[in-house]
Every structure is written in structure tokens, then in C-alpha cells.
Amino acid sequence: xxxxxxxxxxxxxxxxxxxxxxxxxxxxxxxxxREVAAQFEKPVLLFxxxxxxxxxxxxxxxxxxxxxxxxxxxxxxxxxxxxxxxEFRDRLVKELGLELIIRNVQDSIDxxxxxxxxxxxxxxxxxxxxxxxxxIEEFKFxxxxxxxxxxxxxxxxxxxxxSVRDDFGQWDEKKQRPELxxxxxxxxxxxxxxxxxxxSNWTExxxxxxxxxxxxxxxxxxxxxxxxxxxxxxMIWTADDEVVFRDDNEEVVDRVVRFRTVGDMSCTxxxxxxxxxxxxxxREIRASTISxxxxxxxxxxxxxxxxKRKQQGYF
Amino acid sequence: MEVLKIATAGSVDDGKSTLxxxxxxxxxxxxxxxxxxxxxxxxxxxxxxxxxxxxxxGLVAEREQGITIDxxxxxxxxATKSYxxxxxxxxxxxxxxxxxxxxxxxxxxxxxxxxxxxxxxxxRHFFINNLLRIKEVVVAINKMDLVDYSEEKYNAIKADFxxxxxxxxxxxxxxxxxxVSALKGDNVVRKSENMPWYTGPSILDRLxxxxxxxxxxxxxxxxxxxxxxxPKTDEFHDFRGYAGKVYGGELSVGDDVVVLPSQxxxxxxDIYFYDKKYQTASRxxxxxxTLEDDINVSRGDMIVKAGEIPTIxxxxxxxxxxxxxxxxxxxxxxxxxxxVNKVLAKVDTIHHKINPDYSGINEDVLGLGVNxxxxxxxxLNKPIFYDAFKxxxxxxxxxxxxxxxxxxxxxxxxxxx
Numbered sequence: 001x002x003x004x005x006x007x008x009x010x011x012x013x014x015x016x017x018x019x020x021x022x023x024x025x026x027x028x029x030x031x032x033x034r035e036v037a038a039q040f041e042k043p044v045l046l047f048x049x050x051x052x053x054x055x056x057x058x059x060x061x062x063x064x065x066x067x068x069x070x071x072x073x074x075x076x077x078x079x080x081x082x083x084x085x086x087e088f089r090d091r092l093v094k095e096l097g098l099e100l101i102i103r104n105v106q107d108s109i110d111x112x113x114x115x116x117x118x119x120x121x122x123x124x125x126x127x128x129x130x131x132x133x134x135x136i137e138e139f140k141f142x143x144x145x146x147x148x149x150x151x152x153x154x155x156x157x158x159x160x161x162x163s164v165r166d167d168f169g170q171w172d173e174k175k176q177r178p179e180l181x182x183x184x185x186x187x188x189x190x191x192x193x194x195x196x197x198x199x200s201n202w203t204e205x206x207x208x209x210x211x212x213x214x215x216x217x218x219x220x221x222x223x224x225x226x227x228x229x230x231x232x233x234x235m236i237w238t239a240d241d242e243v244v245f246r247d248d249n250e251e252v253v254d255r256v257v258r259f260r261t262v263g264d265m266s267c268t269x270x271x272x273x274x275x276x277x278x279x280x281x282x283r284e285i286r287a288s289t290i291s292x293x294x295x296x297x298x299x300x301x302x303x304x305x306x307x308k309r310k311q312q313g314y315f
Numbered sequence: 316m317e318v319l320k321i322a323t324a325g326s327v328d329d330g331k332s333t334l335x336x337x338x339x340x341x342x343x344x345x346x347x348x349x350x351x352x353x354x355x356x357x358x359x360x361x362x363x364x365x366x367x368x369x370x371x372x373g374l375v376a377e378r379e380q381g382i383t384i385d386x387x388x389x390x391x392x393x394a395t396k397s398y399x400x401x402x403x404x405x406x407x408x409x410x411x412x413x414x415x416x417x418x419x420x421x422x423x424x425x426x427x428x429x430x431x432x433x434x435x436x437x438x439r440h441f442f443i444n445n446l447l448r449i450k451e452v453v454v455a456i457n458k459m460d461l462v463d464y465s466e467e468k469y470n471a472i473k474a475d476f477x478x479x480x481x482x483x484x485x486x487x488x489x490x491x492x493x494x495v496s497a498l499k500g501d502n503v504v505r506k507s508e509n510m511p512w513y514t515g516p517s518i519l520d521r522l523x524x525x526x527x528x529x530x531x532x533x534x535x536x537x538x539x540x541x542x543x544x545x546p547k548t549d550e551f552h553d554f555r556g557y558a559g560k561v562y563g564g565e566l567s568v569g570d571d572v573v574v575l576p577s578q579x580x581x582x583x584x585d586i587y588f589y590d591k592k593y594q595t596a597s598r599x600x601x602x603x604x605t606l607e608d609d610i611n612v613s614r615g616d617m618i619v620k621a622g623e624i625p626t627i628x629x630x631x632x633x634x635x636x637x638x639x640x641x642x643x644x645x646x647x648x649x650x651x652x653x654x655v656n657k658v659l660a661k662v663d664t665i666h667h668k669i670n671p672d673y674s675g676i677n678e679d680v681l682g683l684g685v686n687x688x689x690x691x692x693x694x695l696n697k698p699i700f701y702d703a704f705k706x707x708x709x710x711x712x713x714x715x716x717x718x719x720x721x722x723x724x725x726x727x728x729x730x731x732x
Binding site for chain 1: 317318346347348349370371385386387388389390392397399411412414415418419541542544545546547548550551554556558559560587588589590599600601603614638650652654655708709712713714716721722723726
């Protein structure tokens with residue numbers, strides 16, 4: 001993708017041009033947001049503070065302008081988030097006047113509903129599922145909008161835009177509804193809910209290009225900065241927190257890094273990079289020969305790691 | 316840069332997933348870590364080649380059985396286009412998933428195994444492409460490496476396929492034949508050195524050459540109202556906007572319009588896209604429209620240009636592709652979702668089941684089983700505003716929803732009233 005065609009926006013005189021890939025994806029996402037608002041009683045936008053969910057917020061603003069976004073945001077907080085992300089999250093909802101619901105994985109641990117993993121590769125990522133399902137039940141959400149993309153992972157490539165989950169929150173990949181033309185069937189029974197993925201058809205590069213085009217603010221950890229790190233299994237991990245397990249013999253070195261994906265700190269590795277602004281990030285992603293999820297250790301647990309998590313109710 | 320959505324069709328083991336994997340590999344769209352995973356798993360399975368289907372078969376059951384069960388969407392881009400490929404299953408029992416994948420595509424690749432030639436499944440695939448009015452079709456005659464790259468073999472298959480083409484009812488279709496070996500990479504992205512007798516384009520060359528006019532049927536503008544926007548803030552106290560997507564053609568400020576079903580006349584006052592106003596909204600723009608007159612418009616209503624009113628009726632006949640294991644029967648009730656509009660429908664008559672092998676033998680039946688295609692008449696509890704599918708892809712199509720299970724159980728293509 002060399003150039004992104006820009007929408008001409010001379011007031012009152014221009015034509016909206018949708019042949020450009022990014023514009024066409026944007027229009028598709030806006031259409032999906034409006035279908036959610038119209039077809040469901042209690043939708044919620046799952047917000048992690050990462051680039052994909054930040055993009056969702058902008059798209060939702062566009063879908064309902066000049067009215068406000070007609071549903072709240074919800075963050076399932078693992079307690080192991082990057083502080084920069086949390087600071088950014090709180091500032092964003094304040095600036096845009098949005099409602100934010102927070103539910104904590106720590107509470108699920110304290111209640112004995114989930115057990116913290118231990119050892120070298122322990123992570124709270126998988127524990128999120130229980131907290132999420134509890135929150136869906138608590139608020140009776142019937143649609144949960146998420147920023148998952150089909151290009152992320154091969155099990156995600158199989159998922160529909162309206163993905164029906166049973167009353168245990170589970171995904172049955174063999175019983176997916178056919179999704180034809182633009183028609184999204186949001187009919188569900190009480191207890192079921194639909195996971196909705198408005199940016200299903202976007203690639204990682206599309207998201208970054210959109211952030212650049214729209215001049216959207218994102219947390220600072222996406223840009224190059226110096227950080228105390230150590231290397232394990234060929235991946236770069238943070239050493240300046242209590243979350244990532246580190247052996248005493250694993251050497252801590254200051255490196256200039258950035259994060260390509262912002263998940264739970266315990267399973268998100270950094271990449272060496274000097275891309276300090278959005279233009280450099282887009283250039284870097286375009287040239288990259290490693291996929292985004294290459295830096296997520298939770299996907300490497302097995303060939304079917306994501307599929308298994310989704311069957312259990314992961315988003 | 317344009318987006319081109321492509322559906323693949325082919326029988327089991329014709330090599331669809333391999334073809335897609337090959338396209339990704341040769342356009343350098345596979346990242347190192349994904350390629351590494353393919354190499355690792357191919358080796359574990361004891362193959363002496365890279366099993367590219369591992370890149371697309373994302374479900375455990377698919378990898379276990381070595382078949383594609385559900386549609387996967389695969390993304391790649393070249394200097395000129397962004398591509399989305401719907402990798403659809405080849406098994407007869409997954410025809411519904413093939414229709415699913417093809418319904419949003421502008422072009423299709425039909426695979427034929429050069430050793431087997433045109434088989435019953437090929438007829439079915441071509442039939443569905445015609446039913447869906449897919450204009451651009453590439454017929455990939457695959458596994459040429461296994462027939463010694465034989466020109467005679469290729470010509471014989473091409474002639475058989477051309478015999479099928481004479482039976483289609485969709486004349487604007489463009490068909491390109493390409494002899495390929497997906498496994499070896501002949502004529503997929505790169506031109507083959509093994510088939511000097513073939514002078515046409517590779518598959519990717521053909522797709523790259525497609526312009527907008529080749530791909531899209533424009534049709535008249537239809538604007539189904541998705542959502543009514545009433546901010547009720549100080550700044551936008553009296554704002555009443557109709558959010559929706561423009562299908563076919565374009566709408567401009569000042570256009571004389573009619574709101575359906577009330578048939579109230581008005582003019583387009585403003586077209587908003589987010590916080591900016593535009594003069595014209597082109598095809599597939601998700602905009603918000605305001606009208607000159609204060610009229611009652613709600614979700615499911617449709618704004619059209621005056622003088623271009625679609626059929627407004629409480630009945631229609633359509634080709635239906637049935638997708639559920641529970642039979643469709645005369646007298647049964649379903650929800651028809653036509654765009655964003657939902658109405659209750661009763662099956663009036665099942666005219667006949669269509670044999671998708673182009674045999675011309677159509678049976679009279681009492682019910683439709685999964686993957687059957689038939690001509691069916693429906694009666695509705697309130698009128699909808701439709702076009703024939705051949706004139707308008709969006710406003711001529713619908714889905715059927717089971718009132719008990721809420722599942723999407725059928726796809727329909729309106730033929731007439």
C-alpha cells in the first residue's frame with residue numbers, strides 16, 4: 001500500500017470516494033456499528049486501551065455523529081496493564097465524555113473463580129474470559145463489540161462479523177450462521193449474546209494507516225522509548241515491572257523498543273524499533289516480515305490456542 | 316487503492332487452499348513467523364513440500380481432516396489493489412458456505428483438477444456464480460504439473476467448460492481460463508516457463524487488470540435507513556438525521572426523493588459524513604442524510620430518488636438457496652430480512668427445485684433440503700420495496716431467518732413479483 005487516498009473534504013462541494021481500501025473499510029465498520037445500535041438492547045464496546053479499540057471508538061463517533069455514542073465502554077482489566085495504557089484510557093473517556101465500566105480479573109481471582117497461573121510463562125490473559133462472562137451476565141449485555149481482526153490469527157479468520165455465543169459465552173465454530181451480503185442477523189434468544197467485530201476485514205496496516213490518516217492519539221508505548229528489558233526465547237520482555245517472571249541469570253539491558261500490540265504485560269513482547277512517530281510506525285509495519293501476533297506468547301502455546309480460548313468465551 | 320473481494324470455488328482436493336497459500340507466498344504476503352509455522356507443521360506431517368493450506372484452514376477440525384469447512388477470509392495487497400479472498404469449502408454439503416463467501420465477492424476463481432476435468436461440482440460452482448451475478452470469473456485449471464503441462468488436456472477442459480457457458484443465463488460475465496500448478500507456482504502469480512504454449516495472463520495478472528467498471532453493477536441509488544439520529548443537544552436541538560449506506564449510484568444534496576413506504580416526497584438537505592458536509596455520497600458510503608421536510612422516517616424505511624421507485628409489494632418470487640437441515644415447506648413462516656428491514660413471510664408455493672448441474676431437469680418437490688436451490692413464492696405480512704436481483708444486487712437479495720432458532724436458514728435472489 002503506497003498511498004492512502006484521502007477523502008476530499010472541501011465543505012459542501014466534495015464527493016465521498018469509497019473506492020480506496022481504507023475508506024471502504026471505514027464505511028463498512030460504520031454500517032456495522034449502526035446495525036448493533038439498532039438491533040440490540042444493551043450493547044457494550046470492549047475497550048482495552050489498545051490501538052484497535054481506540055480505532056473502534058473513533059468509528060463509533062463517526063457512526064452516530066452528531067449524537068453521542070449510544071453505548072458504554074467496558075475494560076476487563078487484568079491488573080497487569082501498562083500504566084501508560086491505563087492513564088491514556090482514563091483521559092480518553094474523560095475527553096470524549098464516554099461511560100467506562102471496569103471489571104477486574106483480580107476480583108475473579110479473589111473470589112476463587114479463577115486460579116492465577118505460576119511459573120515462567122504465567123499470564124492473566126486467559127483469566128480474562130471468566131471476568132468478561134461475569135460482567136456480561138451482570139449487565140445483561142446482548143452485544144459486545146470487539147476490535148478483533150481476521151488477519152490476526154487463523155481461527156479469527158473463520159469468525160463472522162456477528163458471532164453468536166451461547167449462554168455460556170461459548171463459540172461453536174461449526175454452527176456459525178451464514179453471513180450473506182451486508183445483512184447482519186442479530187436475532188438471539190435471552191441469555192445468548194453476540195460478539196461483534198466491526199473491523200474484521202481490516203489488516204494491522206489498515207489500522208495503523210487509519211490512525212495516521214485520522215490523526216488519532218494512541219498510548220506512548222506504541223512509539224520507540226528506552227526500557228529495561230531482557231531476552232528470552234528470542235523475544236524482548238519488560239524487566240521494569242513485577243509482572244513478567246524473570247530468572248536472576250536473565251540479564252537486564254536498556255533497549256530502545258516499542259510495542260506492536262498492547263495486551264497483558266505478561267504475554268506481550270516488545271520489538272526493537274526507533275519508530276518514534278506514527279509515520280515511522282506505518283513505514284515499519286509495511287516493511288515488517290513478522291506478524292503482529294508473533295509477539296504474543298499466548299498464541300504460541302499451541303496450534304489451536306486462539307480457537308480453544310474462543311470456545312471458552314474469549315472475545 | 317481499490318479493494319477486490321474474491322471467492323474461490325473448487326471441489327475437495329482441487330487445491331483451493333494451496334492456491335491461496337501460493338498467492339500469499341509469491342506476493343510475499345506471508346510473514347516469516349507464519350511461514351515458519353507452515354514449514355514446521357509440514358515437516359511434522361512428513362510432507363516433502365510446504366502445505367500452504369495450513370495458512371488458511373484455521374480450525375482444528377479442518378486441519379485434522381485436511382478439508383476446509385468454513386469460509387476463511389485472507390488478506391493481501393499489491394501495489395495497485397487490496398485483496399480479500401474468501402476461501403470457501405468445496406464439499407457439496409458446504410454449498411451454503413460457498414454462497415456465503417461468494418455473496419460479498421466481485422470476482423470468483425473456479426478451480427478444476429486437470430486430471431479430472433469438468434465434473435458435477437464444477438457445474439454447481441459455475442451455477443452459483445451465475446445465480447449471484449458474479450461478473451468476473453477466472454477458471455483455474457490446476458495440477459497441470461500432473462498432466463505433463465499438456466496443452467491438449469487444457470484445451471479439452473476449456474472446451475467442456477465452454478459448453479457449460481452456453482447454458483448460463485447471465486451474458487455479461489467475463490471468463491478467463493488459466494492453466495496453473497498451485498503447488499509449483501505456475502501461472503498463479505508468475506508466468507510459467509513450463510507452458511510456453513499459454514500466452515494469457517497469470518491469475519494475479521488478470522485480477523490486477525480489473526478496473527472498477529469491470530467489477531461493479533451500479534444500479535439506481537437505494538438508501539435503507541438503518542438508524543435515526545436525534546442528538547437532542549443544545550447545539551443540534553432539532554437535528555433529525557437518517558443514517559444508512561448508499562447502495563447503487565449516488566445521492567446528492569438537492570435531489571428530489573421519495574421516502575418508502577409512505578411515498579412522501581422531499582429533497583435532500585444535507586449529507587453528513589461525521590462532522591463534514593458533502594455535496595454527493597457515492598455508492599457504499601455510510602452517511603447521514605437530512606431532508607428538507609419534517610417527515611416521519613424510521614429504521615427499515617428507504618429513501619430513493621423520485622422517478623426511480625422500486626417494486627412495492629407484499630409478495631415476490633425468488634431463487635432460494637436453502638441452508639438448514641430442517642426442510643423448507645409450503646405454508647411455513649420465516650422472517651425475511653431484506654436489507655435492514657424484517658418482515659414475516661409465508662412460503663406460498665415451491666415452484667420447482669433447480670438442478671444446479673445445468674441438466675435442465677427441474678423437479679417438483681414438497682420441501683427443500685439443505686443446499687437445495689429452488690424457485691419459491693412468498694407472501695409477506697407487510698410490503699417491502701425491492702428490485703430484481705439481476706438489476707440490483709443489494710435490493711434484490713434477502714435472507715430467511717427461522718423464527719424458532721433465529722438461525723439464518725436461506726438466501727434469496729428476487730426474480731419477479
